[in-house]
Amino acid sequence: MGTTQLETVPEPKYWHLKTVLSEALDSEFAVGEILPNERELAARFGVARATLRQALEQLELEGRLQRRRGVGTTVAPPRVGVDVGPAQGGAQGWPGAPGDVWHTEYGEEAEPPAPVARLLGVGEGTAVHAVFRSRTSGGQPVATEVVYVPAGSVPELPEAPGEAAEGAEGAARGRAVLRELHRLDLDGQDRSVELGSARADDARRLDRLPGAPVLVVTTRYIAGGRTAAVGIATFRADTCRLTFADSGAVPALVG
Amino acid sequence: MGTTQLETVPEPKYWHLKTVLSEALDSEFAVGEILPNERELAARFGVARATLRQALEQLELEGRLQRRRGVGTTVAPPRVGVDVGPAQGGAQGWPGAPGDVWHTEYGEEAEPPAPVARLLGVGEGTAVHAVFRSRTSGGQPVATEVVYVPAGSVPELPEAPGEAAEGAEGAARGRAVLRELHRLDLDGQDRSVELGSARADDARRLDRLPGAPVLVVTTRYIAGGRTAAVGIATFRADTCRLTFADSGAVPALVG
DNA sequence: GAGTGGTCTAGACCACGGG
DNA sequence: CCGTGGTCTAGACCACTCC
Secondary structure (H helix, E strand, O other), X not given: OXXXXXXXXXXXXXXXXXXXXXXXXXXXXXXXXXXXXXXXHHHHHOOOHXXXXXXXXXXXXXXXXXXXXXXXEEEOOOOEEEEOOOOOOOOOOOOXXXXXXXXXXXXXXXXXXHHHHHHHOOOOOOOEEEEEEEEEEOOEEEEEEEEEEOHHHOOOOOOOOOOOOOHHHHHHHHHHHXXXXXXXXXXXXXXXXEEEEXXXXXXXXXXXXXXXXXXXXXXXXXXXXXEEEEEEEEEEOOOEEEEEEEEOOOOOOOO | OOOOOOOOOOOOHHHHHHHHHHHHHHHHOOOOXXXXXXXXXXXXXXXXXXXXXXXXXHHHHOOOEEEEOOOEEEXXXXXXXXXXXXXXXXXXXXXXXXXXXXXXXXXXXXXXXXXXXHHHXXXXXXXXXXXXXXXXXXXXXXXXXXXXXXXXXXXXXXXXXXOOOOHHHHHHHHHHHHHHHOOOOOOEEEEEEEEEEOOHHHHHHOOOOOOOEEEEEEEEEEEOOEEEEEEEEXXXXXXXXXXXXXXXXXXXXXX
8 A cells, every 4th residue: 555645635534445445355355255354454454443334335335245243244246137127027027927037925905105105096095915025046135026906906806804814825815916917918117226225124035234225126017008006126236236138139238 | 202112122223313304304394405414413312423424324325315515414305217218319229319318528538447348348458439428307417427339339430539639529529439339220238227336536427425326327239249339327326216118108107 | 714514533332143 | 152243422623615
């Protein structure tokens, strides 16, 4: 190092630290390798632990590091590309269609959050079907999703027992909701992606702490000119790169 | 508040604070309103300023707040939906095609970052055309982009003067590169979205501090079976929601 | 110059994972 | 049990904006 700060506008220490660490990660560490602990790193660089942590947080946000309480800080593998392109759920495009990469875990009745109720065109406080799904990549959980389906979209579905179903029964109920949904003709769908922070339950499923940064993908399924269902998918932002193969018979973005 | 912590697993203070503040924002504050300053809020809640800041940081990440040094903390408007769907650049799909929402600012020769060089299939250290563009929404800058175009994709382009062109001349040069690109038949494109942190130059253009969270959209343009160009777009994660209208003649996701 | 958020320090204790 | 990262404190000073 041995920098002689000639900067007229001095860089913050944590920013400089981040650069130095980033270069060290490229040249001196292998994926999965465990770094010295925070107290030692801070001492080595001559900064307070909080300052060092600010640099580590940024590197973790960028997917370069992985930190685990009680374990340590390790060098993260490159982000995995996760396909969320159109028709990911098979030719039909509906969630749960053949070829879908999600695993249906559970179905129940629930009141959707207010923004979802608005998209669905149902009043706030109206209970709809909620199907919980999860997605893994390379053995690691990468995303959780809730698909909200208003009763009007699946009129043939037999009335559910009022109580939440347990285990296998709940999964069967979730699959039944999606199966009924497939009877509709899907006109199209649109998606949006935004940054969010993991709620406590999502964090647990994703093996992260509450508040961890996530990419929230909102999918609106259109059938018969109406919004037939809405999916809210929550991807780990530290480990995922969302890929969209928009058109053409093109292999997915590599890397 | 007056909570009597009956939680067996006590919530972190900043997490609880975030919830309280979030509810207060919903009910007691209007968009654009200025909050009390950090020292006063910390005192009011009986926590250290650093703890309060942890809560504010999360709320800013979620797009609920906007903080500006020397000014204060204000309530942010809802995130703007920014269309990045296929064919956003007009029927052709190329960057800079008629109807494109980006503003071309500058063109020069530059060495692309290593991952981009890999996508382009050129060796590291090879200079390519780099076209800088920007995008605004509602008068606010929301994104910057660099489109990298290897010389082989635009063989007809007259050789550039070695030096960087200034002002209007640079913009003209950038537009010339894109115009030449349009002579190719676009076979398709794929995109990926991931979380990143703003480099110093992007941060300045986006009116944010270095390290601010951004959504990085990588677009690969395919022509003649090869990667003809690669665009790296950087969107403000706090103010933007990226929208993809995947299929069907469907209006964009509202909200 | 006054007031704001941004950076930094030097401590302390806690929750978790693994031996 | 010990070592790890996670939370929290009570200060200090700096950079920026606006008056």
